[in-house]
Amino acid sequence: MSRHDGFFEQVYAVVCKIPHGRVTTYGAIAEYLGSRSSARMVGWAMNASHGSKQPVPAHRVVNRNGMLSGKFHFGNPALMQQLLEAEGVEVVDDHVQSFKKLFWSPADENDQ
DNA sequence: GGTGTGACCAGCT
C-alpha cells in the first residue's frame, strides 16, 4: 500500500464502500483486512474517523449482534440511529432490524 | 521506545 501508511485509511476505504442502506460489522472489516481479531482496531479507526477529511459512514458499522455499539461516539447517541433510519435501515432499541439481510461483506463488492 | 487503550470477538469458567 503506497501512501496509506495508516491502517485507518484501509478501514475508511472499506467503510466508504458500504452501499447506501446497508450495514457491516467490525469483525467483517477486520477479517477482510487480514485478522479477525483486529476488530478492535477497526473500532479504534472509526474513533479517528471524525478527523478524516472524507465522510466515513461509521453509522453503517455495527457490532456482531447488529447493535449500535458506537452510537455514543457520534456526539449525539441518537444520531447514529437517525442516519440509519434516513437510509431506510430500521433500528429498534439500538438494534438493526433484518441485520442479517442488510449485512454487507467487504468482499461482496459485486453487490455495489 | 515502552505502556496503555480501544466503537470487538470468541472461547473458557
Add this chain to the structure above:
DNA sequence: AAGCTGGCCACAC
C-alpha cells in the same frame, strides 16, 4: 446460561 478473560494490532502519550 451468563460473565470474564485473553488476544489481536495500531496509535497517542
